[in-house]
Amino acid sequence: MDANQFIVMNGKELVFEPGETILDVARRNGIDIPTLCYLKGASPTGACRICLVEVEGARNLVASCATPAAANMVVRTESPRIREARRLNLELLLASGRHNCLVQEMDLESWADFQLKAMKGQDGGELCPAYGECRLQELAVKYQARPKGLPPTDTVYPVEDVNPFIVRDFSRCILCGRCVQACNEIQVNNAISYGYRGAQSKIVAKGDLPLVNSDCVFCGECVQACPVGALVPKADYGTGRLPLEARKVRTTCPYCGVGCQIRLHVDDGKIVRVTGVQEVGPNYGSLCVKGRFGHDFVNHPDRLKKPLIKDGDRFREATWDEALDLVARRLGEIKEQAGPDALGLFTSARITNEENYLAQKFARAVLGTNNVDHCARL
Amino acid sequence: MTNPIKDIEKARVILITGSNTTENHPVLSSYVKRAVTRYGAKLIVADPRKIRIVRFADIWLRQNLGTDVAWINGMMHVIIREGLYDEEYVNTRTVGLEDLKKTVEKYTPEYVEKITGIPADQLTEAARMYAGAEAASILYAMGITQHISGTDNVKSLANLAMLCGNVGVEGGGVNPLRGQNNVQGACDMGGLPNVYTGYQKVDDLAANTRMAKAWGVKDLPGKPGLTATEMIQKAHEGELKALYIIGENPMVSDPDLNHAEKSLRNLEFLVVQDIFLTETAREADVVLPSVSYAEKDGTFTNTERKVQRVRKALDPPGEARQDWRIIAEISTRMGYAMEYESPEAVMEEIAELTPSYCGIHYDRLETDGIHWPCTGSDHPGTPCLHMDRFTCGLGVFHAIEYREPDELPDGEYPLFLTTGRVMYQYHTGTMTMKSDGLNELAPRCFLEISPQDASRYRLEDGDRVKVASRRGEIEVRAKISEKAVEGTVFLPFHYAAAAANRLTNAALDPTAKIPEYKVCAVRIEKG
Numbered sequence: 001m002d003a004n005q006f007i008v009m010n011g012k013e014l015v016f017e018p019g020e021t022i023l024d025v026a027r028r029n030g031i032d033i034p035t036l037c038y039l040k041g042a043s044p045t046g047a048c049r050i051c052l053v054e055v056e057g058a059r060n061l062v063a064s065c066a067t068p069a070a071a072n073m074v075v076r077t078e079s080p081r082i083r084e085a086r087r088l089n090l091e092l093l094l095a096s097g098r099h100n101c102l103v104q105e106m107d108l109e110s111w112a113d114f115q116l117k118a119m120k121g122q123d124g125g126e127l128c129p130a131y132g133e134c135r136l137q138e139l140a141v142k143y144q145a146r147p148k149g150l151p152p153t154d155t156v157y158p159v160e161d162v163n164p165f166i167v168r169d170f171s172r173c174i175l176c177g178r179c180v181q182a183c184n185e186i187q188v189n190n191a192i193s194y195g196y197r198g199a200q201s202k203i204v205a206k207g208d209l210p211l212v213n214s215d216c217v218f219c220g221e222c223v224q225a226c227p228v229g230a231l232v233p234k235a236d237y238g239t240g241r242l243p244l245e246a247r248k249v250r251t252t253c254p255y256c257g258v259g260c261q262i263r264l265h266v267d268d269g270k271i272v273r274v275t276g277v278q279e280v281g282p283n284y285g286s287l288c289v290k291g292r293f294g295h296d297f298v299n300h301p302d303r304l305k306k307p308l309i310k311d312g313d314r315f316r317e318a319t320w321d322e323a324l325d326l327v328a329r330r331l332g333e334i335k336e337q338a339g340p341d342a343l344g345l346f347t348s349a350r351i352t353n354e355e356n357y358l359a360q361k362f363a364r365a366v367l368g369t370n371n372v373d374h375c376a377r378l
Numbered sequence: 379m380t381n382p383i384k385d386i387e388k389a390r391v392i393l394i395t396g397s398n399t400t401e402n403h404p405v406l407s408s409y410v411k412r413a414v415t416r417y418g419a420k421l422i423v424a425d426p427r428k429i430r431i432v433r434f435a436d437i438w439l440r441q442n443l444g445t446d447v448a449w450i451n452g453m454m455h456v457i458i459r460e461g462l463y464d465e466e467y468v469n470t471r472t473v474g475l476e477d478l479k480k481t482v483e484k485y486t487p488e489y490v491e492k493i494t495g496i497p498a499d500q501l502t503e504a505a506r507m508y509a510g511a512e513a514a515s516i517l518y519a520m521g522i523t524q525h526i527s528g529t530d531n532v533k534s535l536a537n538l539a540m541l542c543g544n545v546g547v548e549g550g551g552v553n554p555l556r557g558q559n560n561v562q563g564a565c566d567m568g569g570l571p572n573v574y575t576g577y578q579k580v581d582d583l584a585a586n587t588r589m590a591k592a593w594g595v596k597d598l599p600g601k602p603g604l605t606a607t608e609m610i611q612k613a614h615e616g617e618l619k620a621l622y623i624i625g626e627n628p629m630v631s632d633p634d635l636n637h638a639e640k641s642l643r644n645l646e647f648l649v650v651q652d653i654f655l656t657e658t659a660r661e662a663d664v665v666l667p668s669v670s671y672a673e674k675d676g677t678f679t680n681t682e683r684k685v686q687r688v689r690k691a692l693d694p695p696g697e698a699r700q701d702w703r704i705i706a707e708i709s710t711r712m713g714y715a716m717e718y719e720s721p722e723a724v725m726e727e728i729a730e731l732t733p734s735y736c737g738i739h740y741d742r743l744e745t746d747g748i749h750w751p752c753t754g755s756d757h758p759g760t761p762c763l764h765m766d767r768f769t770c771g772l773g774v775f776h777a778i779e780y781r782e783p784d785e786l787p788d789g790e791y792p793l794f795l796t797t798g799r800v801m802y803q804y805h806t807g808t809m810t811m812k813s814d815g816l817n818e819l820a821p822r823c824f825l826e827i828s829p830q831d832a833s834r835y836r837l838e839d840g841d842r843v844k845v846a847s848r849r850g851e852i853e854v855r856a857k858i859s860e861k862a863v864e865g866t867v868f869l870p871f872h873y874a875a876a877a878a879n880r881l882t883n884a885a886l887d888p889t890a891k892i893p894e895y896k897v898c899a900v901r902i903e904k905g
């Protein structure tokens with residue numbers, strides 16, 4: 001390693017690799033610099049100006065996500081000046097749209113008190129669907145941002161909900177650009193971009209059309225990337241349910257062979273939302289429309305709930321004992337009369353390894369046949 | 379896959395064939411798109427349809443249906459003729475080049491153009507591009523395998539990759555993309571007629587005795603059994619009398635459905651274990667309600683051989699039971715006691731009996747999965763196969779001649795039909811069609827047809843159209859699309875109400891026994 005390749009961060013000498021930004025070096029060394037617009041895996045935009053740090057010799061604060069580390073750079077990541085700048089930027093963001101969660105008039109010192117107060121005071125209907133998982137809210141609390149002096153902007157955008165999966169509410173959009181990065185650089189679906197200029201700036205799909213009429217494929221990458229309540233899964237919209245309340249279980253997507261890692265958000269015995277697991281492959285947080293929005297079948301009323309036995313040409317419900325006995329008896333009889341190779345078993349590409357193992361063991365050791373296959377070829 | 383998914387971003391050239399990647403493996407397709415847009419890789423797509431990923435391609439080779447061996451041989455012809463192959467690699471790691479050379483000699487680009495319709499200079503350019511890359515990755519899916527020449531197609535792709543030294547290198551490989559979440563695992567676990575777990579052959583005496591001993595039975599059948607398609611056939615003939623189907627829906631997914639339907643009805647006894655009353659379950663004598671992925675613990679193995687955890691998030695509805703318990707209980711009732719405490723205990727038994735899964739234990743899968751082969755508790759797993767040598771010694775070239783598909787268009791059935799999937803539905807729709815949102819985006823079956831063919835048949839977008847093959851007939855709506863090329867129409871196979879598989883041809887690949895879903899001849903008529 002070249003001896004020159006050091007930067008000094010908060011008084012500590014840290015090695016960096018060519019191409020790393022100040023933020024990269026900090027993250028690698030466990031130094032927390034708050035970010036809002038920064039999206040891992042995409043090129044930095046420096047749009048939100050929250051990750052500001054001081055670099056010795058530079059007149060202005062710099063965005064750490066977009067500034068490459070350079071030899072002998074001296075960086076400070078926290079200082080009154082930095083805090084003040086971050087707070088100011090947060091206040092501007094809060095004032096830029098309909099951020100009507102309690103954070104606006106908050107006077108409380110701690111997050112927990114704030115939570116309790118909010119839960120008590122707000123009625124579900126009005127609550128922003130991102131409540132409690134909003135990055136802006138979290139940072140506003142941390143930095144005591146209160147845009148008292150700044151009047152909230154009137155909202156000019158109606159909510160767009162004319163597609164089955166994604167609600168777009170631009171009155172809450174802070175134009176951080178994470179969704180644009182997610183769509184163009186991570187999924188490379190190229191469905192959305194910045195449109196218009198200045199105060200009219202807005203995220204648009206194909207000349208400002210609803211998503212259904214654009215190239216959007218409803219992968220929901222943008223929804224997962226949105227740090228506020230501007231892009232929300234439709235299933236979560238207007239339910240009054242707080243995202244915080246769901247239990248999260250990590251598992252594997254049941255659809256294609258990519259095997260994306262997913263988190264099921266479970267509330268009241270139902271899957272209420274699905275998110276991609278950011279930390280590991282193969283998907284690093286990405287999902288497709290099926291993996292993110294296609295889980296209704298699990299809680300569907302048509303699910304089979306009782307064993308069925310055919311009586312004539314109709315089914316009747318049966319007890320497990322009756323059904324299992326019948327299966328065991330009939331398979332046994334046919335094996336007896338016609339030999340084991342008159343029996344066959346289709347195992348499945350849908351069930352687990354453990355279940356497949358037992359299925360083939362059953363066919364071979366119990367039925368006594370190698371007539372076991374699954375429909376992967378089909 | 380020989381290589382992990384992440385490796386795609388390291389490829390300099392990517393060749394995709396027979397895979398509608400953006401629709402069927404969307405998240406994996408993003409790796410391809412990023413390789414192109416961010417890392418400057420070149421992309422070659424060989425596909426009969428102008429699928430979405432073609433937008434990112436440098437070259438789109440449009441082959442006639444079922445002519446894959448010909449264009450792959452043609453690429454190798456150019457590569458050999460121009461001396462572009464990796465000589466050192468071929469000399470040290472492979473055998474059989476001489477035979478291959480002899481076979482591909484006649485596959486000049488001009489000869490190949492006549493068979494495949496791919497312009498000779500385009501093929502030459504693609505061959506140079508592929509061979510010129512430091513690391514080139516091949517991705518393929520059912521568009522390669524679902525042919526009577528499916529095995530030949532796969533071997534031809536392997537030939538091409540080996541010829542250019544692309545197997546066993548980062549960013550390279552020959553990578554089949556599995557369509558269903560646990561196809562890889564079902565195969566690894568011995569859900570096949572000829573092997574136990576980890577591909578240990580049932581007719582290998584040592585493996586056979588070892589398994590018999592481990593399972594505590596006197597002997598195990600030593601002759602490979604029937605494949606799924608053969609079982610359907612034997613059921614038709616009355617030789618197969620009982621079938622136990624777990625979580626599959628052959629009544630929509632099988633080729634030549636009319637035949638499959640008769641076969642299942644001919645059985646003396648049919649048990650179906652599933653989460654819904656599927657088209658297949660309706661035919662059953664007994665239906666056993668099982669649980670969905672969200673209600674069970676276990677593992678799936680993905681297309682890159684990575685074993686990953688499935689975790690229970692919900693309680694099953696009603697009296698539905700875990701699949702593993704159902705199997706164990708039937709077994710116990712038939713006099714063979716199967717007693718496990720949990721799926722984890724089953725995995726311990728798998729690890730014990732399967733060299734490639736030997737080091738797979740649940741406690742190691744907590745934060746991330748492991749790629750098999752994983753041969754011990756401290757083995758890190760194997761993301762990339764064949765690194766220093768082929769698992770089975772030297773790589774063998776197979777000299778392969780092109781054969782025509784089983785059925786070609788003629789005066790009576792003048793159009794080619796190919797089948798596949800759409801992004802918003804999955805397989806036979808058992809799961810996706812329970813989502814109002816997905817149904818809204820992909821509500822019904824359609825016939826994708828080129829503007830040229832549409833005008834020939836005087837079809838407008840959305841018109842009703844009858845599609846008939848020698849085996850059956852369905853009625854769908856026409857969808858005029860630039861994806862389709864004149865002379866070839868496409869149907870998604872998801873929809874039971876207009877099942878594409880009433881039309882498809884059940885002719886099988888002689889080795890893999892895969893039906894030729896991707897090619898048959900049809901005629902259409904305004905409905």
Ligand code: SF4
Pocket residue numbers: 179182183187189190191192211215216217218219220221222223
């Ligand atoms: S859902 Fe996916 S494709 Fe659609 S705008 Fe969002 S990121 Fe882009």
Ligand code: SF4
Pocket residue numbers: 253254255256257258259260283286287288289290291292403404405406
């Ligand atoms: S989220 Fe989509 S790409 Fe990922 S495993 Fe599921 S179906 Fe496949």
